[in-house]
Amino acid sequence: xxxxxxxxxxxxxxxxxxxxxxxxxxxxxxxxxxxxxxxxxxxxxxxxxxxxxxxxxxxxxxxxxxxxxxxxxxxxxxxxxxxxxxxxxxxxxxxxxxxxxxxxxxxxxxxxxxxxxxxxxxxxxxxxxxxxxxxxxxxxxxxxxxxxxxxxxxxxxxxxxxxxxxxxxxxxxxxxxxxxx
Numbered sequence: 001x002x003x004x005x006x007x008x009x010x011x012x013x014x015x016x017x018x019x020x021x022x023x024x025x026x027x028x029x030x031x032x033x034x035x036x037x038x039x040x041x042x043x044x045x046x047x048x049x050x051x052x053x054x055x056x057x058x059x060x061x062x063x064x065x066x067x068x069x070x071x072x073x074x075x076x077x078x079x080x081x082x083x084x085x086x087x088x089x090x091x092x093x094x095x096x097x098x099x100x101x102x103x104x105x106x107x108x109x110x111x112x113x114x115x116x117x118x119x120x121x122x123x124x125x126x127x128x129x130x131x132x133x134x135x136x137x138x139x140x141x142x143x144x145x146x147x148x149x150x151x152x153x154x155x156x157x158x159x160x161x162x163x164x165x166x167x168x169x170x171x172x173x174x175x176x177x178x179x180x181x
Contacts, residue, residue, distance in 0.1 A: 001027045001161060002048065007062035009043050009052060017043040017058070042088060045165045049085045050076040067160050080106065083161040084154035088169060090146040099125075099133045099141075099149050106157040124156040129178055144175030151179065 002025040009018040017040040025031050033041050046052045050071040053060040064071045067082045087093050096102030103124050107117040125131040128148045133141070141149060147167065154162065168176040 001025055001029075001067060003063070003065040004047075005063040007044075007047060007060070007064060009040070009047060010059045011057070018047070021062075042165050045085055045163050047071065048161070048163055049083045050074060050079045051085075080157055081110070081159055083163060084157055084159035085163045086147075086150045086154050086165060086167060088165040090143075090150035093150055093153070094138045094141075094146060096138055099130065099136050099138060099152075102138055102149055103152045103156050106153060110157070120156045120158060124152040127155055128152040144171040144178075147171060147175070147179065 002023070004021055004023040007018055007021040008016065010016050021040075021044070033044070035041055043052065043058070046056065047060060047064050048066060048071065052058045053072060054076055060072075066079065069079065069082055071079060094102055096105055100121065103121045104117050107120045112120070122131070125134060128151050130145065130148050130152060133145060133149070136145075138146070138149065151164070151167070167179050171179060
């Protein structure tokens with residue numbers, strides 16, 4: 001499912017964020033990467049969905065494949081149905097005016113029918129336990145609610161791989177339990 005071969009990412013000649021990483025993750029595996037701040041976890045996440053190398057000035061060498069597709073050869077948009085990334089700070093990826101619009105945005109951009117967009121949106125809202133927030137403004141959400149909306153928006157795309165970059169960092173205990181469930 002995920003194959004990384006000799007991945008190195010440098011932000012400049014002195015700042016190596018990932019150094020010769022090789023990793024294979026099989027379908028159905030649940031993998032947790034831990035480490036101190038600045039050790040390269042977020043950089044790796046951005047490599048997995050193609051943000052690095054396509055939208056970053058970081059220099060990347062090595063190979064990253066997700067579901068058989070090379071992130072170097074496929075755009076971020078092309079990778080969107082293969083891998084979904086929820087950023088560490090969810091407010092940076094929310095731009096819909098309501099929760100419903102935010103969750104439906106990705107499936108609409110895939111060109112899906114209105115019925116399929118509605119079906120995926122309902123699934124994602126229910127899966128994250130936020131169906132009651134459907135009509136709420138995204139600007140009126142707490143940090144934990146923003147996190148769950150960001151996760152729902154990615155789930156609505158039905159990616160084969162879900163990457164969560166510090167998914168519980170902004171949550172209280174109840175919110176953390178909800179995300180983990």
